[in-house]
Amino acid sequence: MTIQRGKIRFLVRKAYGKAAKAAKPLKAGSCCSSASCCGGDSAPSVDGEMGLSCGNPVGFSAIKKGMTVMDLGSGAGKDVFIAAPLTGHKGRVIGVDMTAEMLKLSARNLEKFAKRTGLANIEFRKGVIEKLPAKDREADLIISNCVINLSPDKPAVFREAFRVLKPGGSIVVSDIVLNRKLPPSIKKHDGLYAACVAGALLRRDYLAAIKEAGFTGIKLLTDKTYSSSGACFDPITSKAAKALDGAASSITVSAHKPGERK
Numbered sequence: 582m583t584i585q586r587g588k589i590r591f592l593v594r595k596a597y598g599k600a601a602k603a604a605k606p607l608k609a610g611s612c613c614s615s616a617s618c619c620g621g622d623s624a625p626s627v628d629g630e631m632g633l634s635c636g637n638p639v640g641f642s643a644i645k646k647g648m649t650v651m652d653l654g655s656g657a658g659k660d661v662f663i664a665a666p667l668t669g670h671k672g673r674v675i676g677v678d679m680t681a682e683m684l685k686l687s688a689r690n691l692e693k694f695a696k697r698t699g700l701a702n703i704e705f706r707k708g709v710i711e712k713l714p715a716k717d718r719e720a721d722l723i724i725s726n727c728v729i730n731l732s733p734d735k736p737a738v739f740r741e742a743f744r745v746l747k748p749g750g751s752i753v754v755s756d757i758v759l760n761r762k763l764p765p766s767i768k769k770h771d772g773l774y775a776a777c778v779a780g781a782l783l784r785r786d787y788l789a790a791i792k793e794a795g796f797t798g799i800k801l802l803t804d805k806t807y808s809s810s811g812a813c814f815d816p817i818t819s820k821a822a823k824a825l826d827g828a829a830s831s832i833t834v835s836a837h838k839p840g841e842r843k
């Protein structure tokens with residue numbers, strides 16, 4: 582038994598709404614705060630950093646001036662703020678998130694960022710990543726950091742990313758995948774779902790979903806397995822430590838939409 586799809590939206594919004602209101606890294610129930618990506622290789626501290634990431638997709642993206650970049654599940658805006666100076670004032674960076682409190686926080690962060698940098702190339706949109714609020718072929722690059730594992734329909738996310746990318750465009754995503762099946766007690770644990778563990782796909786299913794969406798040239802760029810000794814378990818998730826040891830990895834994957842870049 583896993584958690585029902587309808588409930589997933591509710592509990593993910595609740596967990597990240599709470600995190601946004603607290604506006605500091607979560608102690609429990611979020612990515613990077615418990616069993617998943619604690620100690621992960623995220624970028625240095627920047628605007629919008631909340632310790633909710635599990636990689637550094639921008640670092641692997643070779644962003645060029647003038648590009649349009651879209652960040653799926655942009656949270657407080659960390660990767661958007663890293664990408665914006667790289668695209669420059671002729672480019673655009675669009676963050677998409679479904680949680681109202683996160684969008685409020687990213688809007689506040691954007692005000693400070695714009696004042697400091699003079700850049701006006703960022704937009705945050707409200708929406709779900711399974712049905713992106715974006716036109717066909719709007720983006721050159723799609724990034725995402727520790728979000729797709731939270732989706733109740735991962736294949737739909739990759740199909741949407743494919744639709745929104747221009748031919749020749751790329752995705753670079755950091756995320757949590759499983760190396761083995763989890764016991765039912767963990768699969769149905771609400772806190773471990775919001776912590777980016779219980780909802781994660783097996784690695785082969787994750788990579789297959791990218792391929793089935795139409796992407797080619799799928800490359801694994803980083804791959805780090807979590808051990809229970811290196812993770813920061815809160816009192817609830819510590820009970821699951823043994824079952825989780827070595828079960829999850831944070832990976833960064835890139836892939837391309839076939840076609841000529843114009």
Ligand SMILES: C[S@@+](CC[C@H](N)C(=O)[O-])C[C@H]1O[C@@H](n2cnc3c(N)ncnc32)[C@H](O)[C@@H]1O
Binds near residue numbers: 629630634678709
């Ligand atoms: C673990 S946080 C990561 C935030 C950001 N990418 C970072 O690295 O700081 C997950 C974010 O994804 C958003 N999110 C989760 N599922 C989503 C979905 N299906 N559609 C849109 N946003 C989603 C949450 O609201 C939250 O802001």
